[in-house]
Each structure stands twice: as structure tokens, then as C-alpha cells.
Amino acid sequence: MSMISRRTFVSSAAAIGATAGAIALAGCSGGSSSGSASASSASASASVETASQSQSGSASSQPATDLSKSVVVFFSRAGENYDVGVIDEGNTSIVAHSIAGKVVSDVFEIVPEEEYPFGYDDCYARAKSEQNSNARPAISDTFDSFDDYDTVYLGYPIWHSDLPMIMLTFIESKDWTGKKVMPFCTHGDSGLCGTDQHIKSLCKGADVKEGLAIKGSDAQAFGMDVDKAINTWLAKVRS
Numbered sequence: 001m002s003m004i005s006r007r008t009f010v011s012s013a014a015a016i017g018a019t020a021g022a023i024a025l026a027g028c029s030g031g032s033s034s035g036s037a038s039a040s041s042a043s044a045s046a047s048v049e050t051a052s053q054s055q056s057g058s059a060s061s062q063p064a065t066d067l068s069k070s071v072v073v074f075f076s077r078a079g080e081n082y083d084v085g086v087i088d089e090g091n092t093s094i095v096a097h098s099i100a101g102k103v104v105s106d107v108f109e110i111v112p113e114e115e116y117p118f119g120y121d122d123c124y125a126r127a128k129s130e131q132n133s134n135a136r137p138a139i140s141d142t143f144d145s146f147d148d149y150d151t152v153y154l155g156y157p158i159w160h161s162d163l164p165m166i167m168l169t170f171i172e173s174k175d176w177t178g179k180k181v182m183p184f185c186t187h188g189d190s191g192l193c194g195t196d197q198h199i200k201s202l203c204k205g206a207d208v209k210e211g212l213a214i215k216g217s218d219a220q221a222f223g224m225d226v227d228k229a230i231n232t233w234l235a236k237v238r239s
Ligand SMILES: Cc1cc2nc3c(=O)[nH]c(=O)nc-3n(C[C@H](O)[C@H](O)[C@H](O)COP(=O)(O)O)c2cc1C
Pocket: 025, 026, 027, 075, 076, 077, 078, 081, 082, 089, 090, 091, 092, 093, 120, 123, 124, 125, 127, 128, 156, 157, 158, 159, 160, 161, 162, 186, 187, 188, 189, 190, 191, 215, 216, 217
């Protein structure tokens, strides 16, 4: 599988070995998946990575035709994860930066105030507890310039067959009226799990497009199949 160059170096997680696959992932039904190819960025003023920063070294294989101001907002976690071992950059972050390079958009990373555990099992347990208690984990930066953007590419990992609760913290803190929202996720094997529909119900007044789902291990390997899945999805949701 040929490799696509991208902005951030990612260590060879596969070589380290997947130690985190022991816990079965929750399945789900009803999730549509348009792309089944199955860095920490920033910090208030430094939190938004501008388009020129996200462009450097990325593969911009698709010309930007969308003249609206767009931003890629994502949550992702490095460390030990399902099916990929220990990774330096989260799976969703890789897809987020690829999208940002292709559509020439700014990037905002949702960074939790309290970092999630490095270990998969510990993170799995905390995420489950947050879901059970309907928590809204705090985000370290409020992204005050959010209103300047009219197109939002919204990325996240599937956690327990749904959005990580911190995505709800972010979504509920913003006014989505009139925005175009393009959801994308990475996952262990479950696809979108209906999260694009969940986002539709949360982002009141937004035009929420069909979601993209990329398997996390595929995002880490980032071959031609993933690149193509992203391009195909972008062509569809931007038309
Ligand atoms: C807490 C937790 C819960 C997860 N739950 C699911 C799940 O229900 N279904 C699934 O397919 N993958 C699940 N996964 C796997 C992640 O969705 C997958 O590894 C994803 O690519 C991680 O993205 P990230 O590296 O950007 O955080 C889970 C992973 C974690 C850490």
C-alpha cells in the first residue's frame, strides 16, 4: 500500500503491536458510512491552526472550490488505542489534517481540560463512566472565533457506539444556525453508528451532510484507499 505524505509524522504503531484489542467494541446499527476504507495542533489565540499552517507538507490532491470560510474541528487521542498499539497522533487527527489540507481550511482541536488516560483500558472505563453519567467534560479552549466560519468539518472517534461526551460539550456551546456541517469519524469497526444523525439532532439550524467513517487502523496506515475515500466524500458533501 503506498503512503501519502502528510503534515505530521506518525510513528509506526503497527510495529509496536496492538495490545489494546482485547476489549470487544460495542457494535451498533443504523450508521451510514460513506467512506468505509475501513498533533496535537494548537492552543486561545494559538488554538486555531490557520490554513497556511495546515497546508505545509500536506497532500492537496483536490482543488478547493468552496469559497466559504471553513474550519476542521476535531477531537482525537494519542496513546494506546484499539488495533493500532501506541500512537503519536490520533487516528482522527490524521484524517482531520488531511481534510484541512484538501479544502484549505483552518483547524481547531478540541483539547480536554483533563487529559484522557494514555492506556486504552483506563480511557475506555473513563469514557464509559462519562457516557453513563451524561457528563460534559470541560474543554481547555472556547474557540471564540467559531462564529466566523460557515462550514465546519466535525471529526471524532466513535466511543461506545456514539460521540465522545466531550463532543457534546463543544456542540452545545456553539450556535449552529446557518452552518454547513460535515461529520467524519474514525472507529474500530463499527462505522458511524448513527453519529451523523445524532449530530443533526444536536446542531440546530445547521445543514448536516452525510458522514464519513474511516477505520482507525486504516487512518494510521493512510494509503491510497483512505485518500480516495476522503476525496469521494468531499466531492459529495461539497457539491
Ligand atoms: C473509549 C473508547 C471507546 C471506543 N468505542 C468504540 C466503539 O464503540 N466502536 C468502535 O468501532 N470503536 C470504538 N473505539 C475505537 C475508536 O473509535 C478508534 O480507535 C478510533 O479510531 C480512535 O480515534 P482517535 O485515535 O482519533 O482517538 C473506542 C475507543 C476508545 C478509546
